[in-house]
Amino acid sequence: xxxxxxxxxxxYIEALARWQQGRFWEVHEALEPLWLxxxxxxxxxxxxxxxxxxxxxxxxxxxxxxxxxxxxxLKHLENLPQAYQGIRVQALVEEVRRALQDNLQHRxxxxxx
Numbered sequence: 001x002x003x004x005x006x007x008x009x010x011x012y013i014e015a016l017a018r019w020q021q022g023r024f025w026e027v028h029e030a031l032e033p034l035w036l037x038x039x040x041x042x043x044x045x046x047x048x049x050x051x052x053x054x055x056x057x058x059x060x061x062x063x064x065x066x067x068x069x070x071x072x073x074l075k076h077l078e079n080l081p082q083a084y085q086g087i088r089v090q091a092l093v094e095e096v097r098r099a100l101q102d103n104l105q106h107r108x109x110x111x112x113x
Contacts, residue, residue, distance in 0.1 A: 027053035048076035
């Protein structure tokens with residue numbers, strides 16, 4: 001069954017594969033062209049995910065470096081429903097928070113519905 005909505009776009013398909021591989025900078029690179037074309041809540045969601053990926057990327061070289069981008073991401077995600085566009089938004093935030101808290105001792109999942 002093919003995904004519909006944002007998760008079915010080539011950009012999100014690529015980003016999810018890179019997330020699962022722990023290649024967080026490439027998540028950002030995959031989503032940025034789509035983010036530039038979006039508007040409304042879909043743009044906020046995508047921007048928040050880009051910032052979460054940037055937080056994880058930064059934390060790979062600086063254990064405390066990801067928190068600034070994490071906080072920026074929250075501003076884009078806080079007004080979205082807990083689940084949106086097939087993504088468990090609040091669970092994603094908690095996955096990244098936990099990964100940052102334990103200095104990436106676990107790779108954060110990307111919770112989907």
